[in-house]
Amino acid sequence: MENPIIHPDFLMQSDVARELYHDYAAPMPIIDYHCHLPAQEIAQDRVYKNLTQAWLYGDHYKWRAMRTNGIGEKYITGAASDWEKFESWSKTVPYTVRNPLYHWTHLELVKPFGIKEILNPRSARRIYDNASEQLSSGELSVQAILQKFNVVKVCTTDDPVDSLAWHQAFTKSDCTIAVKPAWRPDKALDVRNAGGFNAYVDKLAEATAVDIIHFEDFINALKQRHEYFHRNGCRVSDHGLEFPFPVEEVGEKELEIIFNTIRGGKELNRKEQAKFMSAMLFELAVWNHEKGWVQQFHVGALRDVNTKGVQNVGQACGFDSIADFNYAHSMGLFLNRLEEQGKLTKTIIYNLNPRDNEMVASMIGNFQDGSVPGKMQFGSGWWFLDQKDGMEKQINALSNQGLLSRFVGMLTDSRSFLSFSRHEYFRRILCNLIGEDVKNGELPKDMELLGEIVQGICYNNAEAYFDL
Structure with missing residues (x-):
């Protein structure tokens, strides 16, 4: 289903806000002066094999939400396959409504992946395969993501x-x-x-x-x-x-x-x-x-x-x-x-x-x-x-x-x-x-x-x- 939330004017309630964002804010580059990104992955221009590796590994925001949703640790940080972990995350996303994770998730699907669907169990396989293909092909290597x-x-x-x-x-x-x-x-x-x-x-x-x-x-x-x-x-x-x-x-x-x-x-x-x-x-x-x-x-x-x-x-x-x-x-x-x-x-x-x-x-x-x-x-x-x-x-x-x-x-x-x-x-x-x-x-x-x-x-x- 096409995402009705993440559109060009998302979060902006006035003409002035929209003009300020589209004409002034959006074109500006990003200086990220504090993060915990691994320098090794930047230097090696890492290519992720799938969306779970890029999205769920190390993300304790998502892990907390999954635990709260009744997902067992096997499917969060445990021995489950990458697909099983993503599938468990897709089951959690609909229940993150009013948590910032709901917005972040769909913003990150739109950019850099160009995916405009809402993530839920019905769309999970399609989204996973699409994003994973872009990642594993090298099209969205770490440096390419930064440039995007x-x-x-x-x-x-x-x-x-x-x-x-x-x-x-x-x-x-x-x-x-x-x-x-x-x-x-x-x-x-x-x-x-x-x-x-x-x-x-x-x-x-x-x-x-x-x-x-x-x-x-x-x-x-x-x-x-x-x-x-x-x-x-x-x-x-x-x-x-x-x-x-x-x-x-x-x-x-x-x-x-x-x-x-x-x-x-x-x-x-x-x-x-x-x-x-x-x-x-x-x-x-x-x-x-x-x-x-x-x-x-x-x-x-x-x-x-x-x-x-x-x-x-x-x-x-x-x-x-x-x-x-x-x-x-x-x-x-x-x-x-x-x-x-x-x-x-x-x-x-x-x-x-x-x-x-x-x-x-x-x-x-x-x-x-x-x-x-x-x-x-x-x-x-x-x-x-x-x-x-x-x-x-x-x-x-x-x-x-x-x-x-x-x-x-x-x-x-x-x-x-x-x-x-x-x-x-x-x-x-x-x-x-x-x-x-x-x-x-x-x-x-x-x-x-x-x-x-x-x-x-x-x-x-x-x-x-x-x-x-």
Whole structure:
């Protein structure tokens, strides 16, 4: 059945919205400055064998919906065939109505596959065969998919011990898309488990050929990797905080004692953990400033809540939630300390709990310094909030507390090469909100002004903001 939902004017309720989207937003290229796409698959220009491989492998959004729909794990992450997994997904899609997955699914079928049918058990085989043929033929290899979506720049997410070999290999290809690494040092700060931390320090020692005995050795090894990333084109860092910004005071001698304690295999108490993480996060932020990087903080995830589920399936497999801790005070202290020392680089804050929208949007205004438009950014709705309601709330909070016109826009935060439709989704929602304001007499129908703002949010602001 022809899809009655995903049509050229999907989500847009006014003539102004439609003009803004079709004439200004849609033609703009995409800079995806934060995602989890595997650099290896980009460098090798992977060809997927079928739609399940491209669409369902690693997509915990879909996995959560399938579990909720009563689908057994065998047909989600288990031993079922790729067709059986897709068939199970097709049975779930009709029940995702009013979940963003319903929109995302059909947007991703239209682009890049040109499939305009509604996915359900009756259409599943036809859609699966059509899309799988396009993928397996090489017509829609990974690089071809990126080009189909008009993606021009991508930042992956990479651990400091990563060799970046696939990024280096990609630079030697003739593909014109820029693929840059992003520094994600979370494991270097995570001292909540001595065994896990020490295993990571050993990997860092191996990557740097540094014998890490003292805290100074640890810092020097990590700094070496920071500089290595910079030489390999990295200009962006990212930090996932599952707790308030750590801002404990700690001296050098005490820091050495804490490091020696955990390197000796002894667990740290919470106070010691907080002191170590405080020192490290601040030091990393100083390095980011020295290199002129943009730093990102993703705040508010409560990960791996279902212990049994994690044990059976694995981490990052759909057992996470929105956290509800308070961090306004600690974030203010952290940013202020950097500002006092002249070490606050361009910064993006993403919150996962919508109750914090206005808090974050107002906080960034405290540290705008006139050096660059939108130096401090309230990041787009992410993870549980990268849907229509979440995007609208983020846009409205930013509009009320700051300058929406200086916003660097959307990202995918995804492991799927098909998820670039989220940029289209965001652009349609943005244009509709502005169009509604014009229709209500709250904004002038100045298409030149509004079009410039829309194009800035879709592409131009990010192009100017990031050194990619």
